[in-house]
Amino acid sequence: MVTDTTQLQSERLQDSRNLAVLTWVRLMRVYHKVDRRTAEEMKHWKLSVSRFDVLNHAGVREGRTQQELADALLVTKGNICQLLDGMEADGLLRRRRSGRTNHIYLTDEGRALREASLARHEERIAQEMSVLSSDEQQTLLTLLRKLDRSLSNDPA
Amino acid sequence: MVTDTTQLQSERLQDSRNLAVLTWVRLMRVYHKVDRRTAEEMKHWKLSVSRFDVLNHAGVREGRTQQELADALLVTKGNICQLLDGMEADGLLRRRRSGRTNHIYLTDEGRALREASLARHEERIAQEMSVLSSDEQQTLLTLLRKLDRSLSNDPA
């Protein structure tokens, strides 16, 4: 038998848990939907979302190592390795070995593809977010940043 | 050559595009991090995230059809079919055919596993979201709902 106060506490705890879960569920849905649309969009360039991500990140600053790419994309180095195998074979980029590390450079073709697909992609993302006002997007960004940072530090 | 006003407009446009992209990037990162932790967590029950999702959704209301599950989880019916093959073989649920549709029912084992893993999962999610206050979570939920709804209607 619980007292009134502990019951209230437990209800409040349950409420806050539900709120967190509802928020997470919604975030998952938004992610999945946008991601699937991105996959559709990328077909125009015969790119998978993963390859687009690699192209995008490798182009921000050329000469990045594979491990840096893996960290930036939150995937394993094994995955990056396979992606690069394919993309190198398709002439989008090339590896330059230096000791035990590989540095990644885009080819002209890769760079051109990056610019075209990235421009179109950002335009689409902006359009999909446009249901939110600038202020709302700013708020959303702030909250997500806060979440993201706390997830980095606290690998519980 | 652009006039001052069009240049300002174009800068504003660029800014809003950047804001949207930054927000989306951050959302992706949060999603990936939480998802990976969920995958880790589920190992304790020898569950993949997908199987957990199926268990969870199938248990909300038993007797759901495969297509309903696919829609709820935002995956293809082919994927659900394969997942159910494995989970049925492992005794977590069973299909009951009715005409051309299958209805899904959890076994006692599946139901028990669902309850245990779901409770732990929700607790973990609540903990990970706890960096945000209740008000902040509420705001986040509201913004994500708005986004989600606009993505449902406008399959542009």
Added chain:
DNA sequence: CAACGAAGGTTTAATACTAAACTTTCTTCA
């Protein structure tokens, strides 16, 4: 009622991703 098409489910081929084992290269320190 009979044919057609839609809807639910299954199968198959191709790609993606992880974890873990492995190779090579670098660094550290006894």
Added chain:
DNA sequence: TGAAGAAAGTTTAGTATTAAACCTTCGTTG
């Protein structure tokens, strides 16, 4: 210096996921 271990990359086996073709069942309508 040289042995141990860390760090970068590669490989492999297993699971996930999609798209597309296919089968079965149901509803519609000529």
